[in-house]
Each structure stands twice: as structure tokens, then as C-alpha cells.
Amino acid sequence: MTAIVFNHATVRERADMLSFLHLSAERGIDTVSIWGDEITKVGEANALAALRDHGMKVSGYNRIGPFVPEYLGRAEAELERAARFGADHVFLFTGGLTEGERGLTAARWRAEDQIGRLLEMARRIGVKLAIEPLHPMLAGDRSVITSLTSANDLCEALGPGIGVVVDVYHLWWDERLEAEIMRAGRAGRLLGFHVNDWLLPTRHLLTDRGMMGDGIIDLPSIEGMMRRAGFRGAIEIEIFSTDWWARDPAELMDVAIARCQGLFSDLVYERAAQAVQLL
Amino acid sequence: MTAIVFNHATVRERADMLSFLHLSAERGIDTVSIWGDEITKVGEANALAALRDHGMKVSGYNRIGPFVPEYLGRAEAELERAARFGADHVFLFTGGLTEGERGLTAARWRAEDQIGRLLEMARRIGVKLAIEPLHPMLAGDRSVITSLTSANDLCEALGPGIGVVVDVYHLWWDERLEAEIMRAGRAGRLLGFHVNDWLLPTRHLLTDRGMMGDGIIDLPSIEGMMRRAGFRGAIEIEIFSTDWWARDPAELMDVAIARCQGLFSDLVYERAAQAVQLL
Numbered sequence: 001m002t003a004i005v006f007n008h009a010t011v012r013e014r015a016d017m018l019s020f021l022h023l024s025a026e027r028g029i030d031t032v033s034i035w036g037d038e039i040t041k042v043g044e045a046n047a048l049a050a051l052r053d054h055g056m057k058v059s060g061y062n063r064i065g066p067f068v069p070e071y072l073g074r075a076e077a078e079l080e081r082a083a084r085f086g087a088d089h090v091f092l093f094t095g096g097l098t099e100g101e102r103g104l105t106a107a108r109w110r111a112e113d114q115i116g117r118l119l120e121m122a123r124r125i126g127v128k129l130a131i132e133p134l135h136p137m138l139a140g141d142r143s144v145i146t147s148l149t150s151a152n153d154l155c156e157a158l159g160p161g162i163g164v165v166v167d168v169y170h171l172w173w174d175e176r177l178e179a180e181i182m183r184a185g186r187a188g189r190l191l192g193f194h195v196n197d198w199l200l201p202t203r204h205l206l207t208d209r210g211m212m213g214d215g216i217i218d219l220p221s222i223e224g225m226m227r228r229a230g231f232r233g234a235i236e237i238e239i240f241s242t243d244w245w246a247r248d249p250a251e252l253m254d255v256a257i258a259r260c261q262g263l264f265s266d267l268v269y270e271r272a273a274q275a276v277q278l279l
Numbered sequence: 280m281t282a283i284v285f286n287h288a289t290v291r292e293r294a295d296m297l298s299f300l301h302l303s304a305e306r307g308i309d310t311v312s313i314w315g316d317e318i319t320k321v322g323e324a325n326a327l328a329a330l331r332d333h334g335m336k337v338s339g340y341n342r343i344g345p346f347v348p349e350y351l352g353r354a355e356a357e358l359e360r361a362a363r364f365g366a367d368h369v370f371l372f373t374g375g376l377t378e379g380e381r382g383l384t385a386a387r388w389r390a391e392d393q394i395g396r397l398l399e400m401a402r403r404i405g406v407k408l409a410i411e412p413l414h415p416m417l418a419g420d421r422s423v424i425t426s427l428t429s430a431n432d433l434c435e436a437l438g439p440g441i442g443v444v445v446d447v448y449h450l451w452w453d454e455r456l457e458a459e460i461m462r463a464g465r466a467g468r469l470l471g472f473h474v475n476d477w478l479l480p481t482r483h484l485l486t487d488r489g490m491m492g493d494g495i496i497d498l499p500s501i502e503g504m505m506r507r508a509g510f511r512g513a514i515e516i517e518i519f520s521t522d523w524w525a526r527d528p529a530e531l532m533d534v535a536i537a538r539c540q541g542l543f544s545d546l547v548y549e550r551a552a553q554a555v556q557l558l
Contacts, residue, residue, distance in 0.1 A: 096479070102496060102497040103497025105497070136415050136416070136452040136453070140494075147454065173383060173418040175425075198419055201420065216376055216380070216419045218382025218384070221384075
């Protein structure tokens with residue numbers, strides 16, 4: 001695996017999955033994180049063929065959820081598709097409250113119960129599940145798991161086959177972050193590390209994330225925690241931003257790679273020679 | 280103290296401090312939370328006279344901060360003014376990062392150090408300080424204290440004269456909320472309870488709070504925690520909302536009171552007979 005992985009969401013507004021794979025390959029990147037709905041758009045056979053042609057692996061598969069009542073019935077097919085794409089892990093997306101519901105207590109119990117059932121399926125199918133705690137500002141509508149503490153607690157209760165993904169955007173503010181990264185590392189459950197940045201001001205709760213270096217997150221410090229906790233995986237670039245989505249995807253990816261090279265001292269990234277042949 | 284307190288911020292766009300006091304008195308409310316800048320607008324002598332004429336007390340005084348480098352020099356005068364207004368407690372507003380700074384570690388150390396110095400002043404002057412943890416989405420620019428856990432830790436380290444205010448908007452999502460409210464209650468440091476609501480969707484990080492009952496916070500449940508923790512104070516209504524600021528302040532206050540009566544079973548509120556005479 002190269003040291004950098006792009007999540008397709010970063011360029012999805014202007015690059016379909018086939019273009020995204022091509023752009024990644026051009027940059028010597030051999031691993032990507034992908035989205036089920038984007039596979040559907042280009043057709044699964046085409047998506048699989050493109051991955052094979054580029055010799056590319058899949059890190060994260062987005063996503064299982066939201067956990068609406070009828071969802072569990074469809075989850076098995078989604079997990080099987082993630083397995084066909086050889087995904088290292090599948091993101092769980094709990095969703096938020098049900099209509100008219102108030103408070104998170106019941107929703108959290110429900111999500112934990114559903115994750116337990118999904119884990120049984122995932123073990124049978126042979127894919128790992130990943131809990132990515134989202135920012136507390138998204139607790140009502142996107143994820144009822146809003147801290148790495150909760151994610152670690154849940155993984156501990158459930159046993160093997162499930163781990164966590166640390167996204168700096170969602171967790172940078174948490175005074176427990178270092179301790180919880182270490183805790184996840186000791187248990188061998190750090191599955192991914194997503195980078196982007198928190199802008200000041202932030203104008204939108206969902207689509208105003210920053211390019212690494214443009215915001216106020218101490219990215220090298222959090223990378224240091226991940227490395228000290230034993231995480232050897234790639235740095236995954238995932239930026240949800242209307243501003244960056246409007247830019248040329250190739251330019252965006254080049255800027256992102258350069259920023260990572262400037263910020264992460266341990267980063268080993270070389271634009272592979274064979275990548276040039278794909279141009 | 281009546282069971283309901285209004286924070287002037289709730290109506291400040293269309294009611295200056297004198298109008299706000301009149302509107303409160305009309306509704307039989309005998310305690311308010313006030314703002315230093317609003318006192319300045321109407322003149323301190325006028326503000327003090329109006330409070331006296333209405334026989335009204337002050338709960339919270341907003342605010343000490345942000346803690347920019349030159350701030351501590353001005354803090355003493357602000358604390359003294361809070362004392363002249365007989366405020367029960369003074370809100371600390373740490374502010375966020377300094378220009379170019381990344382991550383919260385240094386900013387948190389700085390804020391803790393400054394709060395320690397402010398507490399010495401406040402003890403001398405005879406006012407209580409209140410830490411109100413703000414939502415993690417405001418960590419970068421408004422408060423580096425984003426959990427009741429941190430606030431409790433800090434109060435514990437600093438000793439008497441400082442407590443916490445629980446605002447449902449900032450803390451409703453935290454899985455530690457009940458435990459930390461109980462911890463604060465055991466230490467006798469629950470100084471205030473602010474209500475409003477979290478709307479879905481939330482369109483702005485600062486000015487899109489909801490009226491109680493319009494959002495997804497389980498308000499009766501959090502009030503229950505406060506009461507079980509021994510909090511006997513008033514319910515303070517504090518809504519930062521461009522939508523509600525545009526409405527008639529009297530109407531807003533009546534709606535807010537009615538919502539509180541519907542949501543909080545223990546609430547004792549009666550529009551006092553003498554209030555009508557003020558109309």
C-alpha cells in the first residue's frame with residue numbers, strides 16, 4: 001500500500017469512479033477508498049475491471065447504513081459487494097434519530113444492537129467493520145457514535161472483526177483523543193486515518209472541510225499519536241468541501257499530496273515510474 | 280428567584296436592556312441574565328436604576344473574555360461591574376486559538392492558567408465564576424473548553440469560587456453528560472441550566488438554535504439529571520437564532536415560557552399579579 005490513499009468522496013463531484021481510479025493511478029497511488037453508490041453509477045463489472053487493470057487495492061468501502069429499520073435486510077448484499085471489491089474494511093454509518101425521536105440514548109442502544117448483528121454477517125462474509133465516530137454536531141442526523149471512547153467501548157464489547165477509523169475532522173477537539181488512540185492501538189483495532197482540516201470560520205456543518213494545512217488541526221501531532229499507537233496504514237485524504245469539489249480533481253489531488261508531504265514527516269510517497277506510463 | 284430566567288441574548292436584536300427588563304417584569308420574571316455590552320449601550324446608571332425599579336435580580340453576567348493577551352488587564356473592571364449588578368455568577372468565555380496556532384493543547388493550558396488568575400480576582404471582588412463548556416464545533420474560535428468533564432476537572436483543581444453552567448445545546452450529545460452533571464452536583468458547583476434546542480438541519484454554527492421543543496434534545500431528561508444532582512436554580516432561556524431574533528420579543532418570550540411549562544414538569548411559574556400592573 002502506498003502511504004497515501006484517496007477517498008473517492010474527495011473528488012466525486014467531478015470524477016466518476018473510473019476517472020478517480022485513473023487519476024489515482026497517474027499519481028502512483030495503488031490503494032483507494034470507494035463508495036457503493038459510485039460503483040452502481042459506473043456498473044460493478046466496469047468498476048472491478050478498472051481496479052484490476054490499474055492493479056489497485058481497496059482500503060475502505062463506504063458504507064453500511066444508515067441503520068433505518070428496513071436496512072439490515074439489505075446490509076448483507078452490501079457487505080458481499082465490499083468483499084467482492086476486496087475492501088480492507090467497511091464503514092458503518094449509523095445515521096441519526098428516527099422521526100420525532102429526542103435524545104440519543106435509545107438511538108445509541110439501537111445502533112449498538114444493529115452493529116452486533118452486522119458484525120455476525122461481516123464475520124461470515126469475511127470483511128472487517130469500521131466504526132468512524134463523527135463530530136458531535138452530526139449526532140442528530142448522521143452518527144450517534146460521536147467519540148472514539150464510545151467506539152472503543154463498543155469494539156471491546158463486540159470482540160474481533162471490528163475496529164475504528166480516526167478522522168481528524170471529527171475528533172481533533174477531544175481531550176481524550178490521544179488516550180483513546182493509544183487504547184485502540186493496543187487492541188490492534190486502528191483501521192484507518194483520515195485527514196483534512198477544520199476551517200475558521202466553518203460555514204456549513206457538512207461540506208466546508210478544509211485542505212490539510214488550511215485549518216487549525218494540529219495534523220502532525222495527531223499523526224504522531226497514530227504512529228506511536230502502532231498504526232502502519234496509509235494516510236487517507238477525505239475532504240467534503242463544496243469549494244474543493246468545484247476545482248479540477250487532478251489539481252486537487254496534487255495539492256493534497258503536496259500538503260501531506262509537507263505535513264507528515266514519516267510519509268513515504270514517490271510518484272511511481274510506472275504511473276507515468278498510464279498517463 | 281422565579282423558575283424561569285431569560286438571558287438578554289435571546290431578544291437582544293430587538294430589545295435593548297431597558298426594554299428587556301420591562302418585558303421580563305411584565306411576565307412576572309424577577310431574575311435576568313445580562314450582558315456587559317448591553318449595559319454600556321443604555322448606560323450603567325440607567326441599567327442599574329431599571330433593575331432596581333423592577334425589583335429584579337441578576338443571575339448570570341456575560342462575560343469575561345475572550346482571553347486575548349491584553350485581556351486580563353481589563354478583566355478586573357468587568358468583574359467589578361458584575362459585582363455592582365449583584366450577579367450570581369460571571370461567565371468565562373475563553374475564546375479560541377491565537378492567529379496561526381494549531382491544535383488545542385497550548386490554548387487549553389493558557390485558558391486554565393488565565394482562569395486561575397481570574398479566580399483570584401473574582402474571589403477578592405466577591406463574584407463567582409462560571410465555566411460554560413461550549414459545543415466542540417466552537418472549539419477553534421469560541422471556547423477551548425468543550426466538555427463538562429474538562430470544566431469539572433478544572434473546577435476541582437481550582438477550588439472554591441468557580442462552578443459550571445450546563446447549556447443543553449452544547450452538551451446534549453455527550454455520553455458522559457449525566458455522570459458529569461452528577462459529579463458537578465455532588466461538589467455543589469451547578470450554577471446554571473440553559474435551555475434551547477438543536478434543530479435538524481442546523482444551518483449555522485452560531486445562530487440557528489431552536490426554541491425548546493422544536494429540536495431533538497431530550498430536555499425533560501436533562502432537567503431530570505440536573506434536579507437529581509441537586510440543582511435548585513432557575514431554567515435559563517438562551518436562544519441564539521436569527522429566526523427568533525426577527526420575531527417580536529414579547530411573542531418570543533411568551534412562546535418560550537409556554538414551551539417550558541409544557542416540557543418541565545417541576546416548573547413553578549405563575550405570572551405574578553403585580554406584573555400585570557406594570558403593563
